[in-house]
Structure formats: structure tokens, C-alpha cells
Amino acid sequence: MARITVDTGKCIGSAQCVLAAPDVFDQDDDGFVMVLDDNPSGEAETTARTARGICPAQAITVHD
């Protein structure tokens, strides 16, 4: 289990997180990141970490 937070002020709506971890992230109508599952585990947690690594705006934090 890991807790996920996002900084929507930094987000540039690239949707990298939505593609990498569709169970954890989505975009709102304005295109900014929205967290669907802020406590993912298992496969979802792994994908959330990938998303954190590739987010171009470094807007995702995974708290261990």
C-alpha cells in the first residue's frame, strides 16, 4: 500500500499517468489530473509508481 497525492498546480495535463495507471488516475474535464484511488496496492501500486516516474511535470508523489 502507498498513499498517492498530486499537485494539480504543477500538472500540465499530459495524461501520461492516465495511460500508465488508469485504475489510479484520471483527468477532469479541464484536463488536469484526478486521483481515483489514493491508496493503491498490488498491480495498481506498481503502475502508480511508473506514473510518478514518467509524469513530465513531476506532479505525483508516492508516500511510502
Added chain:
Amino acid sequence: MTSTDAAQLVPFMMRRPGAPFPPPEYEEFRTKPGLVKAALPSGETVWLVTRHEEVRAVLTDPRISSNPANEGFPRPSRTVGAPSADEVPGWFVSLDPPDHNRFRKALIPEFTVRRIRSLRPAVEEIVDRAIDQMLARGDSAELVEDFSLTVPSLVISSLLGVPKVDRDFFEEKTKVLVTLTSTDEQRDKASEHLLRYINRLITIKSKRPGDDLISRLLQGGLLTPQELSGVAMLLLIAGHETTANNISLGVVTLLQQKQWIGDERTIEELLRYHSVADLVALRVAVEDVEIGGQLVRKGEGIVPLVAGANHDPEMFERPHEFDPSRPATGHVAFGYGVHQCLGQNLVRLEMEVAYRGLFGRIPTLEVAVPLEELQFKYDGVLFGLHALPVRW
């Protein structure tokens, strides 16, 4: 910088050696500590960045600017080099935060995953029509002109809300901009026609809005009509040849593999492997900054080479091998940081629909000349193919 110093610098730009790989010099640069100083044809010097980690560092550092109005911004040649947003209002790829934020915010609702998915039927129709026309003309084609350039031009015109009756005009003019044989004069003229057309379209859409990007942005009120015209030109130019080159190179690579697994990984690997926009993300330091142990002084130009980063063995094992089973996520083919490509999810859709259409409908498709005879774009900002003769 004295001329003897300049003679010791590596000359830039390098050529790719007849394969989609980045220039072999990048491999040597990557093993050197710090960054590599290179001389542009103009005699200007720039720092080259070839390691994945440092390319990402450059593209996220607030002390490093995208604005060509800043002293020292690299100008590889007359034709290569971005206009500033002072020259073309709305050219937001050349703006730094916070000026850049308003544009990005206005545009991202148009490029969400959901919005792009809803474009699938329109993209499929465009691809199908292009293939119908190729098939109707016989058993061979020049794929760059007949397909790869046509599809992204029609997709962008549909996105912007260009009426169907004007799309031939639009396609013809956009092709002139990117065709090797066009003269500078022809290019300038085509660009002028397109700008005039876009301005007229904006006037029409402000009176009679439709279901398209221009109408929605006009109504959104975040951008002025003048800025919107620069934005539309940017979308057109940023999204045309880039996508076309990827489609053509992908056809060659996938035919060599003799397999098309239509999944997301294949598309990501194609983007990583070809890295067509190697020289697109030019920058300048606006304060002293240290990158990878190298001190870069205020006013010095920086070229983060995305093909270098995408073929960095620290990041991708066996980087010169095309391996559609690898997870290529983390590549920087679309850049990184706040300017990361706005159109990237549209590109993914276009590539997938294009290959599905081509390989699905023309199972005997093959390249009609020996691979050694293919004419690659070695010297432009964008890597690609000048022509791709195919038959079936």
C-alpha cells in the same frame, strides 16, 4: 570564442548512419563527464546533452528557458529555429512559465485521453479514405506523399474545424511547407496563405461557432483571436511532419519485423526507436546552472538530444534493437517538462489507426526499393524519409 577554440569543438549537427539510430557520436559523448560543447554552422557554440537523466534535468529546470528572445538561444540554421512569441503571438512552445501556463490550460481540455478517444471514428475515416485512394490508383504508391503527410494534415484540419470543402486546399498548402523540393519562396507563400485562411476561419467561427477546437477556444475567452491564430499555426506545424515521419519510418521498421502487434507497447517502442524530434527542444540558460556536473553559464545555448536520451543504455537495454515487447515508457520522444508534446495522445491514435489500416487492408504491402536506396532526412531538424516507394 577564438577560431582555434572553435576548431577543437565538435561540429553540429551530426548525421544518422543510414539507420534510424541516432548519430554514433552520441555514444561517445555519453561516456564523457559533463556535457559536450559543439559548434553550430553559424559558429555559435552550444552544450549537447545525450544522457537520459540529464535531458530530463534540462527540460525541467526553471533556470533554463525555451524563449528564443533570450540572448544566446541556439539557432542551428536560418530555417531551423523557433520564432518567439513576440514574433508570432500564441506561439506558446517558445514561452516560459508563467506566460506559458495560460495557453497550456486553454488547450489541454482539447487533448484529454477522453477527447482523443472520441476522435477515433474521424481518424479511421481519414485513414480509410487515403487507403481507398491509393488502392484505386493501382498496385504501388509513394507512401510519404500519398499517405503519411495526408493523414495528419486532414486530422489537424478536422480538429481545427476546417470545413470539408477546404481540406484539399489545406492539405496542399501544408505539404508545400514540408516538401524537400519546395523553394523558400513557395514555402513562404504557402505559409502566408495558411495564416490568412486560419484568420478567416477564426472570424467565421466567432460568428457561427461549430463543434471544434477553434470555436471552443474562442468561447472560452482565455486567448485573443490573434493568439488563437498563432496557436492554430503551431498545432499545424508541430503536428504535421513529425507525425508523418513517424508513420513512414514505422512502416519500414514494422515491415522489417514482419509483424504488427497492434498494442500500445509497439507504438511506444517505435516512438523511442526513431526519436524523430531529436533537435526540437532547444534551450538557453538564463542563470548559471550545473547540469551533470557541468557548469553552464547564463546565456549559453543547450540542445537536449531526445534521440540520445532514448538510446541511452542506462535507461534502455540494447537501445539499438527494436523490441516491441519492451516497456518503452519513460522515453522522451515527446520531450519532458511543461512543454511535453500536447499532441502526443493524438499521435498514438493516428499511428495505431494508420498501421491497422495499412497492414490490415493491404496484407501484401512491401517497400518497393532496396532499403539502402531509401532517402532519409539526415540533415533536417526532424528525422524521417523523403520518400517511401511501396507496392502490394
